């Protein structure tokens with residue numbers, strides 16, 4: 001009864017977030033083609049909850065620094081971006097284009113080890129990792145759930161030699177591009193995935209990835225999101241890990257009016273390995289935000305996390321790194337480091353570790369630094385004939401490369417750094 | 427090699443400089459002609475590195491008086507990068523680590539900046555790789571160091587070799603080498619000194635800052651200067667270094683006290 005659930009916000013509609021959301025939900029329901037739409041039931045559920053959930057205000061701790069109200073200035077319609085120009089695909093990778101409407105697998109020969117998940121199985125699986133990682137009720141996830149028309153769902157068996165590239169470009173159009181992804185890695189499976197999300201207009205790219213890693217499985221995951229001054233990005237990555245599995249997430253986002261990334265990891269029984277490396281940039285009046293959460297639900301888990309941020313202009317960078325080590329998680333070894341580069345007096349950096357440690361036999365290290373470009377490093381470069389501005393660029397690049405070089409090889413053609421710094425023509 | 431008619435490359439006159447509010451250089455004068463090798467010695471903290479950094483244009487130091495002419499032109503009004511492009515080279519006592527910046531790229535950008543300063547065209551990546559591989563042999567350095575970040579995790583001696591590699595690529599007119607010999611094992615010292623000798627010619631000049639005679643055994647200086655309390659207290663030939671090795675710096679105190687009295691008596 002989708003229509004019924006929508007009548008509530010529509011009736012209450014005046015100006016403001018409520019009416020924007022109502023209009024969006026109406027549009028999201030309207031496009032659904034009956035029958036072939038596997039997401040219809042879950043979309044209706046999410047719409048119902050969302051309609052009753054106020055837009056998180058800055059009084060809510062998780063959104064203290066990041067204002068969502070500008071979203072409601074975007075057109076409350078679903079985008080159908082036209083195919084965009086893309087660099088050549090790197091050797092050894094398979095690129096799937098996501099436009100929110102079409103079946104990304106149509107006409108594609110999947111490499112050995114990958115197969116689509118559909119039907120009852122999809123219904124039974126979708127949303128499970130979100131629930132397990134406590135992500136189902138997050139506003140960006142609800143928004144995605146209430147609007148997504150397509151899901152790309154894949155099962156992974158054995159070692160997949162091909163890197164999977166999942167690519168979207170919201171383009172210059174106005175509206176919202178919801179993308180939904182599901183990966184189920186069977187025990188021992190291994191996969192490399194690169195997400196690339198771009199935009200050049202006043203729109204929102206909303207991405208939710210769920211990944212379930214079976215025992216001993218390995219997922220190497222890259223996410224590259226160079227944005228547009230007017231564009232917004234809300235990306236959630238929910239990962240549930242069985243014992244012996246390895247998840248390694250490398251992300252880089254920046255250039256968005258509002259870009260927020262929420263990696264949410266759960267080691268279901270501990271004894272798994274998680275690594276998060278992230279770079280975010282905020283220039284102009286942009287906001288770059290990462291809220292990560294790592295939960296160790298069992299002993300002997302490991303986390304290595306490095307979060308780097310650069311703030312220039314009047315940009316604002318926000319990092320909140322939650323790590324939960326309950327009593328069951330003895331012998332957890334977690335290290336979190338937040339390194340920040342402040343390039344302007346008017347930029348702002350907020351960084352906060354949020355460790356909840358109950359277990360007593362654990363090693364949890366964390367640290368945060370905020371610094372400017374080092375005068376001695378600049379001088380050293382200048383003393384070799386390199387002009388001050390070029391020296392500053394080299395140092396900035398050096399700062400970023402530590403993370404960017406960890407992106408999958410498939411990221412190379414996308415020129416991560418140049419695109420994040422807005423140095424390349426689009 | 428001393429040739430009285432050789433062109434003056436660097437002329438420092440009564441140079442004074444401070445860091446924050448503390449005066450450090452208190453009137454340094456020094457003239458360097460093409461073809462010459464000068465050694466500057468002196469106690470820890472006497473101002474040797476400060477002099478080298480002021481010459482290179484480090485922003486932490488403020489020049490409060492005096493002049494420096496480089497090839498007859500005012501050096502102090504130039505930005506550090508322009509000094510380097512014009513051929514002034516500083517080998518750092520403590521080379522700086524720059525994480526994330528590849529040594530190879532750094533060397534290429536620096537080499538091309540200097541080439542632009544000499545009116546030569548830029549080298550592309552391939553031409554540069556050829557050049558750098560050839561110059562690596564001067565310092566007998568493993569090409570693997572090119573792939574690493576600038577000086578990051580290099581041992582003390584490796585950093586110094588990297589400095590000489592830069593010198594070999596940048597083809598300086600005046601090279602100021604600040605304790606390039608310290609922290610080197612015996613073989614490395616020979617290699618570095620060999621590199622300096624190899625690069626020294628009739629048209630350029632070298633200013634060596636050092637504490638040890640062992641470097642001057644391999645690189646013969648034309649002049650030896652003793653720096654104390656921010657000025658050059660005494661200048662002599664290579665035998666002055668030998669004398670220092672024997673006598674140490676105790677005589678400096680007496681001489682300093684004497685020179686400090688002199689201006690009052692004169693003034």
Ligand SMILES: Nc1ncnc2c1ncn2[C@@H]1O[C@H](COP(=O)(O)OP(=O)(O)OP(=O)(O)O)[C@@H](O)[C@H]1O
Pocket residue numbers: 445450468469470471472473474475476477486519
């Ligand atoms: N950036 C700075 N800030 C504060 N003091 C400084 C700075 N640079 C130099 N000094 C001080 O100036 C004096 C001279 O230092 P300098 O490094 O020039 O000595 P040096 O002759 O090179 O000594 P060494 O033989 O130990 O290398 C020292 O007392 C030093 O502490």
Ligand SMILES: [Mg+2]
Pocket residue numbers: 474475476519604605
């Ligand atoms: Mg010194």
